[in-house]
Amino acid sequence: MKTPKGLQALIDDGIIDEVLRPLKSGKEASVYVVRSGPEVLCAKVYKDMAQRSFQARVQYQEGRKVRGSRHARAIAKASKFGRRQQETDWKNTEVDALYRLSDAGVCVPRPHGYFHGVLLMALVVDEEGHNAPRLGEVELTPEQAREFHGELIRDVVRMLCLGLIHGDLSAYNVLVAADGPVIIDFPQVVSAAGNNAARTMLLRDVHNLRDCLGRFAPELNASHFGEEMWALYEKGELRPDSALAGKFAFDRRKADVGAVLMSIEDARQEAVIRQQGRELASEQD
Numbered sequence: 001m002k003t004p005k006g007l008q009a010l011i012d013d014g015i016i017d018e019v020l021r022p023l024k025s026g027k028e029a030s031v032y033v034v035r036s037g038p039e040v041l042c043a044k045v046y047k048d049m050a051q052r053s054f055q056a057r058v059q060y061q062e063g064r065k066v067r068g069s070r071h072a073r074a075i076a077k078a079s080k081f082g083r084r085q086q087e088t089d090w091k092n093t094e095v096d097a098l099y100r101l102s103d104a105g106v107c108v109p110r111p112h113g114y115f116h117g118v119l120l121m122a123l124v125v126d127e128e129g130h131n132a133p134r135l136g137e138v139e140l141t142p143e144q145a146r147e148f149h150g151e152l153i154r155d156v157v158r159m160l161c162l163g164l165i166h167g168d169l170s171a172y173n174v175l176v177a178a179d180g181p182v183i184i185d186f187p188q189v190v191s192a193a194g195n196n197a198a199r200t201m202l203l204r205d206v207h208n209l210r211d212c213l214g215r216f217a218p219e220l221n222a223s224h225f226g227e228e229m230w231a232l233y234e235k236g237e238l239r240p241d242s243a244l245a246g247k248f249a250f251d252r253r254k255a256d257v258g259a260v261l262m263s264i265e266d267a268r269q270e271a272v273i274r275q276q277g278r279e280l281a282s283e284q285d
Helices: 005-012 051-061 069-077 080-103 142-161 198-213 218-222 225-234 257-284
Strands: 018-025 029-036 039-046 111-115 118-122 174-177 180-183
Touching: 005 018, 005 029, 005 039, 005 118, 018 039, 080 111, 080 118, 142 180, 142 198, 142 218, 142 225, 198 218, 198 225
Parallel strands: none
Antiparallel strands: 018 029, 029 039, 039 118, 111 118, 174 180
């Protein structure tokens, strides 16, 4: 096939030898199957995103570290340089996450390097050597569903122990490889400690897995692994090998709305009195 523009630099530098075929194309990237020496790999070519896309990313980027105060100011001002830097940071986030997760034993495509804005990683295949299907595209036995659910929950726990949350985990970014499920797509990965919506995103990720696999193993629908692991994480007790039961005791106590409103009113009145005191003191001066 004709070499895509984004991959020509890798061929010129001898990093890959040829582009075999396109694999998939999405809003943020196109993925190709390439050959590098004897290995067949994936090449993820990121697309430049318009300003509207940056707005959708805000919830994920909260709590991420920005390299240098100049970059932080430019991003905050949404200048041309700032948007360019934000785009670079967005791409680098997935690369950094893949290396950290792979080293921690999370089932992700093994990264092979990042060159000219292109991420090279292992090609995920099924038992017959074909492109691995997505989790939402396969039929499973109850036993397979339970096994996959257990493996994915363990991977989510390993991620959380690193302070990371996928943020967009569903049946469509889990591939079913020959040896089990593999999680993909990490540019939106969330900081567990720095993002105010971290718990909400974690629960959404875990519930998405539960809803998908619960179709084949209905007892999974009554589990609460997300709530359980987050409670352990908040207490500093979550470990990569933590044994979870999928059970969680919810707080059923009703909020005392009247007491809350009274506290708010007391605080308002105190603020009014302080302001009147400052005004009186200003008049006397």
